[in-house]
Amino acid sequence: MRFGSLVLIILLGLGFSLTVQAQWDAQISQYWRTKTFFNPSFAGEKDSIQASVLHRMQWLGITHAPRTFVINADMPIQFLGRKHGVGVLVTTESIGLFKNMFVGGQYVFKKSWKKNTLNIGVQVGMLNIGFDASKIRIPEGMTDYDQDLPTAEAEGRTLDGGVGISWVTPKYYVGISSTHLLQPTFDLYDNAVADINRIYYFTAGYNLKFRRSKYEFQPSVLIKSDTKVTQYDVTARIVYNKVFNGGVTWRKDDGFVLLLGMNIYGFDVGYAYDLSTSEISKASSGSHEFVIRYTMPIRLNKKGQNSHKSVRIL
Numbered sequence: 001m002r003f004g005s006l007v008l009i010i011l012l013g014l015g016f017s018l019t020v021q022a023q024w025d026a027q028i029s030q031y032w033r034t035k036t037f038f039n040p041s042f043a044g045e046k047d048s049i050q051a052s053v054l055h056r057m058q059w060l061g062i063t064h065a066p067r068t069f070v071i072n073a074d075m076p077i078q079f080l081g082r083k084h085g086v087g088v089l090v091t092t093e094s095i096g097l098f099k100n101m102f103v104g105g106q107y108v109f110k111k112s113w114k115k116n117t118l119n120i121g122v123q124v125g126m127l128n129i130g131f132d133a134s135k136i137r138i139p140e141g142m143t144d145y146d147q148d149l150p151t152a153e154a155e156g157r158t159l160d161g162g163v164g165i166s167w168v169t170p171k172y173y174v175g176i177s178s179t180h181l182l183q184p185t186f187d188l189y190d191n192a193v194a195d196i197n198r199i200y201y202f203t204a205g206y207n208l209k210f211r212r213s214k215y216e217f218q219p220s221v222l223i224k225s226d227t228k229v230t231q232y233d234v235t236a237r238i239v240y241n242k243v244f245n246g247g248v249t250w251r252k253d254d255g256f257v258l259l260l261g262m263n264i265y266g267f268d269v270g271y272a273y274d275l276s277t278s279e280i281s282k283a284s285s286g287s288h289e290f291v292i293r294y295t296m297p298i299r300l301n302k303k304g305q306n307s308h309k310s311v312r313i314l
Helices: 003-013
Strands: 018-022 048-057 067-079 082-095 098-113 116-132 153-168 172-179 185-189 192-196 199-206 215-225 230-240 244-251 255-264 267-276 287-300 306-308
Touching (some): 082 116, 098 153, 116 192, 153 185, 230 255
Parallel strands (some): 018 192
Antiparallel strands (some): 048 287, 067 082, 098 116, 153 172, 172 199, 185 192, 199 215, 215 230, 230 244, 244 255, 255 267
């Protein structure tokens, strides 16, 4: 059965009096490469300008399965004698007949103790959600449905925000955050409402360097919850000579993720393949995720001006 038809059957079964309440944020497997996606306090985490692009194709083989595109960039700045962080985030996602887009900015207040930093971040932006009822296809033979079913596109737009806090050291990081603080509600049609719940995150990671070895072990974890459903990602990665990396993630009640990556000339390229062991695996061959992140080191002087240094001559 096609995904669009499945959505239709659900709508018809409810008489199109629909309230959508679910974990809204897109699934991201390479979460350590795009931490500002779910926690704004990681903006300006390093003394560099960072920009990344992520594309995710989820549940291949299923019509209208989720497709996610994320662009984010961040950097540290200095004013009033203190270091701060700023960032931008743009996300788009399509799933079934729904499409949503978020565009926002991020600010981080930083407090340092020696080489350790406490970061408090906020995120504010506009969230747009749309539903294209014109693409609804009624399965052959189905006659028991609402004749007033909408046939046009509908969309809504509202302010949305998030907040996060993190503790970053040279060896490890820990962060907690929440997105959709305002819990926005969209009235798409007369009897169709989309409610977006707050989502809470916990993340942590460690960088274990071995003596006289080119290998590093980088375990990490991401916990995501809307207080009704909780998801755990536990990851183990090995980095060789600061260039090649690979690993595996265990995702609770879903399966495993195979990871590969390479870092060269300031470009961090990553690939993830999700191998599901849940019921969805009967209809899908898995999910693919690609990330490209570019890092350009900068140096903040006392006057707050940035000095750039090309990574090609490091």
